[in-house]
Amino acid sequence: MAQELEILKNSTVFNSLELSDLQRLGSLMEPLDVQEGETLATMGEKATRFFILASGTLLVAMDGGKALVMEQPGDFIAMQILSSNDEYLSTVTALEPGLVFALNKTDFIDLIQEDSVMADMIMEEWNVFLEKSAPFVEDKGATGFEYNY
């Protein structure tokens, strides 16, 4: 759990959350050792998980040949890979061996629906992160990440 917390604290998307929120989020994270060339998500397949990078490098390949490289611990690979009809919009491939934490999509959305303040903070930081790391991603709203409260 200590490693999960450390990653979340370093993540620009989550570092503004309270410790108790980070602990709840950390309890949902499942560690995955990834190998060079391993595919974590495939475009068009049913989307079940988000990913948080702990180490290594991931290539997020999107439609039209566009791509994003994730290499900072705490990088959150989420909405840019999901469509509103629960399919992955991108293919995520490991360029290097590393460690990734997987977050079940349903568990994550259930968690943020319980806490509107946390949901707002995550959404706000997520938009800042996306604007900085992937300004070319269009239609940021249609992501399958909608929540109601």
Next chain:
Amino acid sequence: MYGLEAIEVNNGWAISIVGISIVFTGLVLLALSISRIHKLLDIWENRNNIRLFKKKNPQSEAPAPRFLSERERESASQFYLLIKTMDDHFSLPRLLYMAEMSGIERPHSNLSRLLKTKIIKPDLNGFYLFDQDVYDSYSLLANN
């Protein structure tokens, strides 16, 4: 002495004007402060987003590797040949696919190495650019 004459003699008019000015200035400043309160509240509510107060991630500026091994240089030149067949702003997944098809050794990690050395850079529109100067600097380093 009483009335207007007394006011005149004791600088009453000047004192009154100064007094009125002070009161009105105070009221204007108070009104301006109240009209800006919503801005201050916005800043307070979004204080976590103020970059000045955010902790910097010590790993966010990882230095580029200084050297490429002989194998990595060989791989870099193979990638270079592939990139030359593509547009200036090329697709990274397409490059990876071509590298796999061409039989380049360990295409994923070698591509990652080129990204880390900044030989390949994002163009911020989802495509990537090959930086000839950086590539040449690594070649020069190897030759010296």
